[in-house]
């Protein structure tokens with residue numbers, strides 16, 4: 001049967017060598033994405049969200065201990081590809097990334113127009129002048145005034161720099177863009193503007209997004225589906241409407257309760273305790289130490305259940 005998924009990830013693992021042992025940053029993650037879908041990934045710091053993004057795009061540091069699993073893009077297995085083929089066909093061509101803190105990592109000595117044009121020259125063999133024209137088109141699309149192309153990053157506001165970073169990821173018109181916390185460090189209004197921009201791009205360019213964010217409230221309007229990560233694993237996957245109406249996993253519920261709400265008087269709750277170490281993580285449910293609902297079985301066996309397309313890794317929902 002022909003593959004209808006844009007992306008299918010199976011048992012993806014990315015482990016790092018560290019001083020004290022092996023960090024299991026991404027530990028057996030599986031999920032699928034449809035074309036033109038926006039998946040929002042949430043979870044506390046250190047849960048493996050950025051490592052997951054890097055694993056999908058094969059952007060690996062030198063201290064990798066294990067990198068395994070299957071990644072299918074439009075049904076084509078990409079893990080088996082040689083690096084050269086992967087560079088030519090996949091990364092920045094079909095899938096791109098707006099890395100965490102991208103707006104602060106723009107090249108300070110290049111004009112931003114040249115930075116956005118570069119992938120067109122490198123990956124698509126464009127002539128410089130044509131690539132610059134394409135870059136200007138992308139600036140228009142993301143709401144950066146075209147004459148800003150001649151400016152340097154330090155001459156732009158945070159919001160404008162983030163738009164430039166997004167233009168850079170879009171310029172090759174990929175089918176999937178992973179954005180790693182694109183709104184953190186921006187003020188509330190700018191955050192909302194960036195979310196609206198992503199919504200518009202999704203409609204106009206039929207792009208799919210994986211949006212990694214702390215900003216659960218503003219991202220809820222863009223999200224088609226929500227993925228919750230905890231301690232290197234996915235603990236809940238659910239369509240956005242049902243998720244925001246009531247997440248099932250106790251960790252998801254705690255995350256939702258920690259979101260500050262503008263118009264309500266309910267105080268946000270903090271999640272007590274810390275996620276477990278990813279060097280020798282617990283064998284049972286990884287959230288057990290912090291879970292108010294835990295019972296005996298929880299720390300003995302790892303749970304995983306899927307019902308009507310909704311995955312919940314919790315014994316309460318067996």
Ligand SMILES: Nc1ncnc2c1ncn2[C@@H]1O[C@H](COP(=O)(O)OP(=O)(O)O)[C@@H](O)[C@H]1O
Nearest residue numbers: 016018023025044045046047048049050051061
């Ligand atoms: N290159 C690396 N080497 C060793 N450990 C790493 C490396 N990158 C990330 N980690 C560790 O992997 C875990 C997951 O990190 P990360 O993916 O950045 O989480 P998140 O993006 O959810 O905050 C953390 O414990 C982090 O310290």
Ligand code: SF4
Nearest residue numbers: 285291294298314315
């Ligand atoms: S499996 Fe047990 S400890 Fe884990 S989230 Fe569910 S109830 Fe809590």
Ligand SMILES: [Mg+2]
Nearest residue numbers: 049050051100
């Ligand atoms: Mg991160």
